Each structure stands twice: as C-alpha cells, then as structure tokens.
Amino acid sequence: MIDNKELGSPLDHLTNSLNIVIEHFEGVNLFECVNRNPFHIDSGYKFDAEQDYLHDIKLMKHNLKSHRKTLKELGQGWRKRQMNDENSKYEATNLSKLPASIFVKKRGKTYVIFRNGHEEIGGIVVRGTSLGDTQLQPYVEEPQDRNKTIVALVAQQMSDALLVHIAKKPAYLRRDAFPPNFVPAGTEVFENKVFPCSKCNQIIARLVFSWDAASTEEMEMVGKKFELEASVSDYPVWVLGSPDCDDNAIAKHLTFQIAPTKGAVYWEHPDDMNKRLIALDVNHC
Numbered sequence: 001m002i003d004n005k006e007l008g009s010p011l012d013h014l015t016n017s018l019n020i021v022i023e024h025f026e027g028v029n030l031f032e033c034v035n036r037n038p039f040h041i042d043s044g045y046k047f048d049a050e051q052d053y054l055h056d057i058k059l060m061k062h063n064l065k066s067h068r069k070t071l072k073e074l075g076q077g078w079r080k081r082q083m084n085d086e087n088s089k090y091e092a093t094n095l096s097k098l099p100a101s102i103f104v105k106k107r108g109k110t111y112v113i114f115r116n117g118h119e120e121i122g123g124i125v126v127r128g129t130s131l132g133d134t135q136l137q138p139y140v141e142e143p144q145d146r147n148k149t150i151v152a153l154v155a156q157q158m159s160d161a162l163l164v165h166i167a168k169k170p171a172y173l174r175r176d177a178f179p180p181n182f183v184p185a186g187t188e189v190f191e192n193k194v195f196p197c198s199k200c201n202q203i204i205a206r207l208v209f210s211w212d213a214a215s216t217e218e219m220e221m222v223g224k225k226f227e228l229e230a231s232v233s234d235y236p237v238w239v240l241g242s243p244d245c246d247d248n249a250i251a252k253h254l255t256f257q258i259a260p261t262k263g264a265v266y267w268e269h270p271d272d273m274n275k276r277l278i279a280l281d282v283n284h285c
Contacts, residue, residue: 122151213241230259
C-alpha cells in the first residue's frame with residue numbers, strides 16, 4: 001500500500017493493506033490473476049492457480065489476525081495518542097445550547113448524557129477504526145422519543161468539534177472519508193460535505209447529495225431522513241438532487257434547504273450555490 005502520509009506505524013499500514021486485499025478478493029475467485037512465482041525456492045513446486053489463490057487468502061487472513069493481536073498487545077500507542085488528541089477537544093466543546101437540566105460527563109471513551117443530575121438518557125461512544133479514523137456512535141435510552149433530540153444535539157456538537165479539529169491540520173494529514181466496501185442490507189449511504197469557515201474553521205454549511213432524487217416528493221423524503229440532525233443544526237444544510245439535464249454547463253439541480261429552517265424544493269445551478277457558500281464564509285466572522 002502506498003503511504004500517503006497517513007498516521008500509523010508500518011505494522012498498522014501492513015494490517016490495513018491485508019484487510020483491503022482480503023475485502024476485495026475473498027470470494028471473488030479471480031483465479032486467472034494468479035501466476036506462478038518465477039523465483040519460487042522449490043522449482044518442482046506444482047502450480048495450481050485455484051488452490052494457490054485460496055491458500056493465499058487463507059494465509060493473509062492468518063497474518064491479519066496475528067498482526068491485529070500484536071497491535072493490541074502493543075497497546076496501539078500511536079493510536080491512543082491520536083485518540084487522546086481528538087478526545088481533548090471534546091472537553092472544550094461548547095454545550096451551552098443544552099437545557100440547564102442536561103449535562104455531559106466523560107466515562108472512559110463514552111460521553112454520558114444526564115438529565116437532572118442522575119437520569120442517564122444516552123451518550124456518545126468515541127471509537128477508533130482500523131484505519132485510524134474516529135467514529136462517534138450515539139445511543140439513546142428509553143423513552144427514545146423524549147431523549148433522542150438531546151442526544152442528537154450533543155452528537156452534532158461533538159461531530160462539528162471533530163471536523164473543526166481536522167480542518168486545522170495541515171492538508172497532508174487530512175484524509176477523505178469513503179463509504180465502506182460492504183454496506184449492510186437496508187442501509188442507505190448519502191455523500192455529504194461540510195464547509196468550514198476559512199478564518200475560524202467553524203462549520204458554516206453542509207451539503208447532502210442525493211443524485212437519484214428527481215422530484216419534490218423524493219427530495220422531501222430524503223430531507224425527512226435527516227430531520228433529527230437538521231432540528232439541532234445552527235448552520236444551513238441543503239439536500240442536492242438530480243440535474244434537469246446532462247449538460248453540466250447549464251444544468252440546474254433540485255435543491256432543498258432543511259436547516260436551520262426548512263424551505264421549499266427548487267431548481268438551482270451549482271454556481272449560485274457556490275456564491276452562497278462564499279458569502280457565508282465572508283460574512284461568518
């Protein structure tokens with residue numbers, strides 16, 4: 001795997017490489033891509049592409065398991081330092097927008113949310129992935145209808161704090177997020193992009209892309225999926241849908257603002273959206 005200046009030890013990069021290869025080729029059975037190794041130490045080795053393919057996958061899985069065990073035993077020191085760095089900024093996250101009866105307390109890698117000093121209503125679990133990324137995993141205690149908005153608000157502020165932190169890093173230390181190779185059945189993945197202020201790095205806008213949404217009804221259905229997140233957002237969020245033609249120079253896209261207030265679905269050229277984003281940046285601070 002080419003090292004794109006991503007954080008991590010050589011063992012981490014080797015582990016990530018094995019994981020990527022196994023995810024892409026296990027079960028695919030591309031036996032024709034396997035060739036005899038001309039430098040094989042045993043010149044009399046009987047080459048069998050199908051058997052060698054399966055053996056290589058099995059060997060890589062064995063090595064992957066071994067490397068992961070080694071990383072765990074070593075304590076993944078570099079990742080812990082990274083997580084500590086990212087966790088530290090949550091301590092400074094502005095939670096002043098929360099009701100007076102709500103407070104957040106850190107418990108290990110979980111930020112637990114309480115009401116009235118003792119009632120646990122949910123929390124945010126901070127986890128590191130095998131790629132060195134950070135994941136925020138909210139959970140909501142019953143009754144969910146009563147608690148989910150508060151949990152969403154805390155999750156939104158922590159997510160924004162993480163994005164602001166990343167925006168402050170040099171470009172070569174940033175990394176784009178990609179959807180997983182295998183998405184569980186019934187799970188929808190929406191591409192989205194946040195825009196930080198060029199002066200203070202605070203989030204000023206977010207775009208959610210749903211290129212298959214081709215009608216007002218479909219756009220409103222997508223907006224409803226983000227209704228909870230939109231209800232706690234204090235910056236504009238738009239959903240962008242399909243274009244009205246295939247000519248990018250003149251094509252307008254279905255556009256639907258869902259936060260902080262909900263608007264109507266309308267057609268807009270990307271240049272007009274870009275001008276609006278630039279104005280938001282100029283006038284932010």
